[in-house]
Amino acid sequence: MTYKSEYLSTLEARGYIHQLTDADAIDTRAAKPGLVAYVGFDLTGPSLHIGHLMSIMMLRRLQQHGGKPIALMGGGTTKVGDPSGKDTQRQLLDQATIDANKASIKRVFERFLTFGDGPSDAIMADNADWLDHLNYIEFLRDYGRHFSVNRMLSMDSVKLRLERDQPLSFIEFNYMVLQSYDFVELNRRYGCVMQMGGSDQWGNITQGIDLGRRVAGAELYGLTTPLITNADGSKMGKTANGAVWLNREQLPDWDYWQFWRNVDDRDVGRFLRLFTDMPEPEIRRLEALEGAEINDAKIALANAATTLCRGAEAAAASEATARATFAEGGAGEALPSFAVAGALPLVDALVLTGLAASKGEARRKLAENAVKVDGEGVTDPVALVSAPARLSLGKKRHALLTQG
C-alpha cells in the first residue's frame, strides 16, 4: 500500500505498521499538519526497555513529520494491571513505587522527543490525573454501559487467559475499560485522534475508538506495530542479564551499545530502519555488506541507536572501548570497573565483577578454560589477582579491577 502522507509513508517504508483501523482516513488526516497521537506506557518498572522502543520511535517519527505526540504515563492503569499477554496477574505496585518509576521513565523520553507548548511539541500526560478520582457509579453509568461483556470476553487478552484456564481477576478485566476511557479523555483534552501501540494492544485500542464514537461522537483511529523478533525467531531484547533497559541506571551505556553491536547479521537493516534515523540510502549500503564487513554495519547501528538513547558521547566511548578491547586486546575505559584493595582470590573477583554469578560458577568457568586475566588464560581455582587487572570471561565479557 502506498500513502500520500509523509508520516505513513515513512512508517510503512521502515516497517512500523502492523495494522491500521482505517488506512485511508488516517492517511488523509496525517497528510494535514498537527496530527495528535498517543502511546500509553505502564509504569511497572523503573525503566522502559527495548520492547518499548518501537512505540517511542513511532512518537518520534510523528514529531519529525509535524505531528504532536503524547506519551501517556499509566500512573492510574498501572494500579490495575494489563492482562494482555500475561498468564497471571502481576504484583500490584504501591503508589511510591509507581511515582519513582514514573520519574525515572520520564527521563528517557526527553532524549527521543521535544517537549513544550508549541504545536508539534510533545506532551507528557498521566492517566492518574483523571482515573484516580473517578466516581464508580457515575463512571459505570456514563461509560460502563457502553461496554459489552460479551465482546470483552472475545478479546484475545481475556480469551487466551480463559482458554488456558488461567485466572483473570475482575480488576484486570477492567483494564481495557480504563484504557478506552483514556483515549476519550485525551481526545477531549488535547484533540488526540489516534492511539498507537504494539499488536497486543489492538483490542484495547479498538475498544477506545468505539467508546469515543459512542460517548463523544469522535472519529478516532488506531495503529499497531508488529512484534519484533530476532532473525532466529526469538523475542527481541533479551540478554544474559534480562531486558535491555533504556535507562542508564538499569543498563550501562557499554552494555547497551554491545547489545546492538551483537545483533544477528540478518537483522541489521531492519533494526537500522526501526531504531535509528539513518536515511534509507545509507541503510541500503550498510545492509548490503557481506562477510566480516557486515560488522561495520553493526557498529554503525550500535552508534546510531546508542546516540539516540544515551547520547553521542556514550556511543563514542563505547565504540572506542570496543576497539581497544576486541581489536587491540587491551581495555577501554567504558568497561565495567571495580575498585579493590590489595590482592584477592580470582574466584571472588569474578563474582564481584558480575562475570560469574557464584563462586561455584566461577570455579567451573576456570575449569572450562574460560577465564583470562590480562589476556592470559588461568585455570587455577585458587589463583589470586590484584589490581590493576583486566578480567575476561569468554571472549565478550570483560571487567576491570582498579586499585582502590
Add this chain to the structure above:
RNA sequence: GGAGGGGUGGCCGAGCGGUCAAUGGCAGCAGACUGUAAAUCUGCCGGGUUUUCCCUACGUUGGUUCAAAUCCAACCCCCUCCA
C-alpha cells in the same frame, strides 16, 4: 457451600517412600569453528566448601518413618463442574 483436578528448579514438564539437587525439553553460560554473526558439535547449568562433605529447595505448616518431592493432617492458592 459441594464434587473433582492441580500447585516441582528462569519456563514447560517427569518423578509419586530410599539409588533425588530431582529425567527430558526450552532458555542461559562457556569451549571448538568464526567475523564480538548464524548454524553445528562439546561441556556446564541451586549455594558453599580444594568436593565421594555440608546447606537450601519440590505451595505453607505440622506429623508418620531409620529415611518424604513422594504417605497423613490442616491450611493457602488456582482450575473445572454443580449449588
